Amino acid sequence: MNVNNKSNKKRRRRTPEEARASIMEVAAERLGRLGLDGLNISGVAKAAGMSHATVIHHFGSTGAMREALLQKMTRELLSDVMEALQHEQSADKVLERLFSTLSRDGHGKLLAWLALDSQLAGFDSTTSTGDLFKNIIDSIASESGSRTDAKHQVYLVAVAALGLGICGEVLAKLVGLSEKEAGQFPSWLAEHLQTL
Template sequence: MVVLTKMSIEASAPRPTRVRRSPEAARENILAAAEAILVEHGPQALKLADVAKAAGVVHANVIHHFGSIAGVETALMERMIRNLADKVITGFNTGGATPGFGAQALFEAFEAKGAARLAAWLELTGESRRLTVVRNVVDEIIQTRLAQDLGLDREKVVDFILLNIILAVGTGLFGPTLSDLLGRPPERARELALEMVQGRISALGSKG
């Protein structure tokens, strides 16, 4: 008679297949898992163990690629900015977008996808100074076909982008809550902010 012990059962159980990924794919897998946690639970829920579990990797794997949870947060913010910029720049260069398109995409990312909460978290924890990707993205947007067609100088474009980011962060953090407290629909704050952006676009166009 064969006696099955707990040890023999565990030894005979099939082990999960280990997925081999390139360093780039491994980082992307971890960041995708971190973004899912961010959107659902907020930046305070980003813990090394939870990110590793969601990504299906061991704790040490996350540390190997990012060094710490702060490294994950910074890389995630850079990834979100890069993806947003690629979307906007492609639209501007192909002629399939207006200046307002960029603002719409920015507000969507900062409100619905959690970028505003993560940006605020990085500022509070002193990590926001590492986001040099923002400067690079601004330079790329200035070189797009749409920006060139508007004929605006660098300072005006940078000021316009700065206004967009400030409004998007504020709306993403407080827009729905404040709108509700004041008896307005949750989306009203975003509508007002976009109206302000559109007014600025019209003013720049008339001066250009």
């Protein structure tokens, strides 16, 4: 009569890479939906359809799993930005692309989490990142204006994209922006920056 609870579902044996990948996928979704609280072993494991012991087996600990996810997302963010900028020439286009990339795909949220969570080893302002921004600024400064102005423009785009990525919807509602107007904001900003 199958009174005991032994569930008789078959085990699925994944390759290590496959297992890690699906764990990362589920964890990313939960990070976006639930915030850092969503990144606990139990919850992630359950959502991924495996026991939490399995997750620990693959990552070693909760902290290591979090770190792995955030490193992966940081890599993706950087590569997104670099790829977006590689093929743009004019300064205003560069800023527009930078803005749209940073404000998309939860990149803003990611950076905010990195900045807000005291436990995480802060953003490594490693060589590649620094070089990236240096190149952007060089290209803008060479076109027109001072170097300080160029820095300020990039800074503005970065902080605005960040804020938009985090609180964009809420603030749009508060300010009274219609959906259409909100959609026009990136190009409005780009156009505006061009006229410096």
